[in-house]
Amino acid sequence: MAAMIEQSIKRTIRRGELRQIVPLADSTIYEMEQRGEFPRRFALTTRCVVWDLSEVEAWLADRRRATESASTRRAPHPDVRKRRSRPVKAPGQEPASASTAE
Numbered sequence: 001m002a003a004m005i006e007q008s009i010k011r012t013i014r015r016g017e018l019r020q021i022v023p024l025a026d027s028t029i030y031e032m033e034q035r036g037e038f039p040r041r042f043a044l045t046t047r048c049v050v051w052d053l054s055e056v057e058a059w060l061a062d063r064r065r066a067t068e069s070a071s072t073r074r075a076p077h078p079d080v081r082k083r084r085s086r087p088v089k090a091p092g093q094e095p096a097s098a099s100t101a102e
Contacts, residue, residue, distance in 0.1 A: 010054060011053040012051065013053050013056065015049070018056065022060070039051055
C-alpha cells in the first residue's frame, strides 16, 4: 500500500492555518516549495491542497536550530543614506536647501 502511505499522516492543515503558523506570503511559500526548502503540499481534491502538520513543525524546528547555530545568513541592513526620498543626513552635514516660498 504505497509504502504505508509513506508515513502515517496524523493531521493536515489548509492554507489559512498554515499562514497562522508560518507568517510568510503565499508566493514565498510556493517558491520555497519549488526549491525544496519547504514541505510540499498535496491535493486532497482538485480544489483543496493541504500540508502535513508534522512536516511543517519539523521545518520550523530546523529553522530554529539553524538560527540558533548562526548558520542562517541574514540580510544586511540597508544604507539609509542612499535613499532617494528622505535620506538620512550624516552628523554635522548641512541640510540641503529646500525651496522656501515665503
